[in-house]
Amino acid sequence: MSSYQPVKQWGRFELEFEGTPTDNPFIDSWIKCEFRLGNRKVEVDGFYDGGNTYKVRFMPDKVGEWAFFTISNDPNLDKIDGVFSCIKTTESKQGPVQVSETYHFEYADGTPFYPFGTTAYVWNHQGEELENKTIEALRNSPFNKIRMCVFPKHYDYNLLEPVRYPFEGSLKGGFDFTKFNVEFFERLEQQVQALESIGIEVDLILFHPYDRWGFSDMGKEVDFRYLKYIVARLSAYRNIWWSFANEYDLMKNKDMKDWDAFFKFVQEHDPSQHLRSIHNWHSLDLHYRSNAHWYDHRKPWVTHLSVQYHDMFFIEEWRNEYGKPVINDECRYEGDLNHGWGNITGEKMVEQFWEAFCRGGYATHGEAYLNESGIIWWSHGGELRGESPKRIQFLKEIIEEGPTKRLTPVYYQWDVAAASVGDEYILVYLGSSQPSFKTFPLPEGNQYQIELIDTWEMTIIKLEGLYTNESKIDLPSKPYLALRLIKK
Amino acid sequence: MSSYQPVKQWGRFELEFEGTPTDNPFIDSWIKCEFRLGNRKVEVDGFYDGGNTYKVRFMPDKVGEWAFFTISNDPNLDKIDGVFSCIKTTESKQGPVQVSETYHFEYADGTPFYPFGTTAYVWNHQGEELENKTIEALRNSPFNKIRMCVFPKHYDYNLLEPVRYPFEGSLKGGFDFTKFNVEFFERLEQQVQALESIGIEVDLILFHPYDRWGFSDMGKEVDFRYLKYIVARLSAYRNIWWSFANEYDLMKNKDMKDWDAFFKFVQEHDPSQHLRSIHNWHSLDLHYRSNAHWYDHRKPWVTHLSVQYHDMFFIEEWRNEYGKPVINDECRYEGDLNHGWGNITGEKMVEQFWEAFCRGGYATHGEAYLNESGIIWWSHGGELRGESPKRIQFLKEIIEEGPTKRLTPVYYQWDVAAASVGDEYILVYLGSSQPSFKTFPLPEGNQYQIELIDTWEMTIIKLEGLYTNESKIDLPSKPYLALRLIKK
Numbered sequence: 018m019s020s021y022q023p024v025k026q027w028g029r030f031e032l033e034f035e036g037t038p039t040d041n042p043f044i045d046s047w048i049k050c051e052f053r054l055g056n057r058k059v060e061v062d063g064f065y066d067g068g069n070t071y072k073v074r075f076m077p078d079k080v081g082e083w084a085f086f087t088i089s090n091d092p093n094l095d096k097i098d099g100v101f102s103c104i105k106t107t108e109s110k111q112g113p114v115q116v117s118e119t120y121h122f123e124y125a126d127g128t129p130f131y132p133f134g135t136t137a138y139v140w141n142h143q144g145e146e147l148e149n150k151t152i153e154a155l156r157n158s159p160f161n162k163i164r165m166c167v168f169p170k171h172y173d174y175n176l177l178e179p180v181r182y183p184f185e186g187s188l189k190g191g192f193d194f195t196k197f198n199v200e201f202f203e204r205l206e207q208q209v210q211a212l213e214s215i216g217i218e219v220d221l222i223l224f225h226p227y228d229r230w231g232f233s234d235m236g237k238e239v240d241f242r243y244l245k246y247i248v249a250r251l252s253a254y255r256n257i258w259w260s261f262a263n264e265y266d267l268m269k270n271k272d273m274k275d276w277d278a279f280f281k282f283v284q285e286h287d288p289s290q291h292l293r294s295i296h297n298w299h300s301l302d303l304h305y306r307s308n309a310h311w312y313d314h315r316k317p318w319v320t321h322l323s324v325q326y327h328d329m330f331f332i333e334e335w336r337n338e339y340g341k342p343v344i345n346d347e348c349r350y351e352g353d354l355n356h357g358w359g360n361i362t363g364e365k366m367v368e369q370f371w372e373a374f375c376r377g378g379y380a381t382h383g384e385a386y387l388n389e390s391g392i393i394w395w396s397h398g399g400e401l402r403g404e405s406p407k408r409i410q411f412l413k414e415i416i417e418e419g420p421t422k423r424l425t426p427v428y429y430q431w432d433v434a435a436a437s438v439g440d441e442y443i444l445v446y447l448g449s450s451q452p453s454f455k456t457f458p459l460p461e462g463n464q465y466q467i468e469l470i471d472t473w474e475m476t477i478i479k480l481e482g483l484y485t486n487e488s489k490i491d492l493p494s495k496p497y498l499a500l501r502l503i504k505k
Numbered sequence: 506m507s508s509y510q511p512v513k514q515w516g517r518f519e520l521e522f523e524g525t526p527t528d529n530p531f532i533d534s535w536i537k538c539e540f541r542l543g544n545r546k547v548e549v550d551g552f553y554d555g556g557n558t559y560k561v562r563f564m565p566d567k568v569g570e571w572a573f574f575t576i577s578n579d580p581n582l583d584k585i586d587g588v589f590s591c592i593k594t595t596e597s598k599q600g601p602v603q604v605s606e607t608y609h610f611e612y613a614d615g616t617p618f619y620p621f622g623t624t625a626y627v628w629n630h631q632g633e634e635l636e637n638k639t640i641e642a643l644r645n646s647p648f649n650k651i652r653m654c655v656f657p658k659h660y661d662y663n664l665l666e667p668v669r670y671p672f673e674g675s676l677k678g679g680f681d682f683t684k685f686n687v688e689f690f691e692r693l694e695q696q697v698q699a700l701e702s703i704g705i706e707v708d709l710i711l712f713h714p715y716d717r718w719g720f721s722d723m724g725k726e727v728d729f730r731y732l733k734y735i736v737a738r739l740s741a742y743r744n745i746w747w748s749f750a751n752e753y754d755l756m757k758n759k760d761m762k763d764w765d766a767f768f769k770f771v772q773e774h775d776p777s778q779h780l781r782s783i784h785n786w787h788s789l790d791l792h793y794r795s796n797a798h799w800y801d802h803r804k805p806w807v808t809h810l811s812v813q814y815h816d817m818f819f820i821e822e823w824r825n826e827y828g829k830p831v832i833n834d835e836c837r838y839e840g841d842l843n844h845g846w847g848n849i850t851g852e853k854m855v856e857q858f859w860e861a862f863c864r865g866g867y868a869t870h871g872e873a874y875l876n877e878s879g880i881i882w883w884s885h886g887g888e889l890r891g892e893s894p895k896r897i898q899f900l901k902e903i904i905e906e907g908p909t910k911r912l913t914p915v916y917y918q919w920d921v922a923a924a925s926v927g928d929e930y931i932l933v934y935l936g937s938s939q940p941s942f943k944t945f946p947l948p949e950g951n952q953y954q955i956e957l958i959d960t961w962e963m964t965i966i967k968l969e970g971l972y973t974n975e976s977k978i979d980l981p982s983k984p985y986l987a988l989r990l991i992k993k
Contacts, residue, residue, distance in 0.1 A: 353941040353982040357920025360938040362984060387941050432845025450848040453841040453875050494841040496850060 140398030151398030264298035350383030359385030363404030628886030639886030840873030847873030851892030
């Protein structure tokens, strides 16, 4: 039995073996590996990685001495065993992000994670130069999560061919869905790794409808082989989230049972149990007329909501209805596109973030300004041009310096979004209203210090004195104000 | 049989008689009058007007020789007859406003009426000086309809006693609901008349919940006596609209059957068939969960919708659902109040109007800026301080110079509000989006001249050349733009 190098908790343990050559190792050979720590057993799928190489990747979540052995239909890969130590890490923000306190998130090590996401659907298909630029832009941005697709995208402003394809073949000659393009997945892993190194979670979109290559309609057998392969390759990466689709309800060749089956399959095969969600196209209004349109987020394999809706008003309702964290992952993007989803002002984009947080949920940024380069952040990445990111950074600092216990919505008035941590800390957002004063039903007997926050000008002014229940709070009659109340 | 002075078509014919004194003529005596023109018979209730005086008012809607006779339980008022001529008028905007082309309005003479309403709930309870100021402000405003209450209002910023009460008595001593205050109703008539003289329709709110005097809960017998009395006094005024309630669903002592009965009673007793509506408090969201919350506007006695909702998006749906004109009579007011219904920006108020018109409906203005005088337009009248009225005037001019055939919504894109008159004239509103260009599915084969309208700056710029289906229309990437397309 071989002994391997120690791995940090939530680090990546990787095994590499030489297998017996076959006609198509993606189909002909399989390998899995059982990892054990004490009484615990975890089964992990390995994958073929080109040449005669097979790999198994595993992210140990507990400190201790792990033992493993392989099982394979190839005698060269079968019954290989070994041990390795998983050692404690002293860094924070370790391990996959998971659900915390029902409606929120944290890293596996318990550090709170507040999603400040952005969207660049196919930044990873643009070639090294632009991809490096995107990484740099992200490094200097407030964002800590990105929505991005495995497959290339065919849509307005997205008509060029990607640098690589996930399968062997070409648009013209067709694709061999029995053969993954190893180089494509290696590059994807580098991108995931690069994002991890700058603290960004990868909300990885596994299927989407914007397709001219056939990847949206490969048939069930290929779909599941693809899921097994990508889970085997990527589940040991700390920062992966599985998003089963962007706008699943535009994919006419997949029905609700298919989506259920995909969720269950990944739930069974992902040893690290990364977050799982699915993203809708149809709007809430249709949803409320007929429940058929939204995926039922109560299903046990869904970890959180990844909603598309233009209005944050319903976050509390969704929390109550589904009992899970709510991320409004597509609430229109800052920009000047012809399309309605990509032409809101910076003011509105910032408003979406503040309102989401002050209703107990989360929002995701996107940017779609037309420009001569033809490179638009929402899809290609590149550079951020908008007015919202620095204000989102301002909000992020406010959230991060708040209590580590999480925000729960409180109802004051219908035009106000407010959330609190017990009665200690209250964050109130007044949106596009311009009141000259407000009063709030604050907890009886408490006294609060209040700071007036101009969310657009990014100023914080401490108000004189202390405030109690129904105190008159004078305000400057302008939009985009917030208040931070701290119990004294 | 006496012969009376001629009356213009839709003018007011008034009869005055001396009755026999009784203990309480409001209860003891009644008079009605049958008017005839050829085969047509119209029965009209008269009313007691103080002293020994009884009156009958009638608005003849047809030119010709009208005959009448009275019926009464008082021999002095019974079997009085006479004739008068109703003569043609050459002025326009005559007669009561009625529904036209299913979703719109016109005066009885066929002149289109486009509602540009405002709100000053109890301007009529403020005393002559302020009331005169209000009339002056209205005269210089774009508004041609006002929402106002018969009864005084008890609410924030409305804690003073009104100048007069509709019944004899006082707040302290209580009111005698068997005795109307004739002076109160005479003053109300003067106010209605003053509004008529400056071209303003009176959307007269008959009941409302904001009450400290008992007028919201007088019992059924008094409610119907009040309705009979006010209809007898006011139905011969051209510019009356009956609004059964402001926020009917906050009046806990009246149920759906009561509202039905009120509607039916006025429908039966109003010889001029003025417009009839009822105004909700509960929001659409509740409405769509449970239909119990909105009054069912399909009921035949409802002439149009008088909605409270903060979003214009659903106008087309309401048109389809109810098959009647839609006025969003309370879509939040420009101002800086602590209350959400009264603190939107001028920009948002103007946006509500444009969006309403470009979705085939109508909006109503209100203004609620706090100021040292304590006089707030929304309730007391006085002076207009906001930024929206002059932009509403700008829209009004655009609407009035458009075709007299009415706007019907057309669907282009979900973030666009558009309405057309056939394929000749199209008005498009882009709202708070900031697209740098748009394309629209214009009718095949047509060519359009396009004007770019900045609804906030109030500028109209003719774009070069002609545009066809899916032509690219370059835009200046800013919010609050509209387009006027005219077929060439």
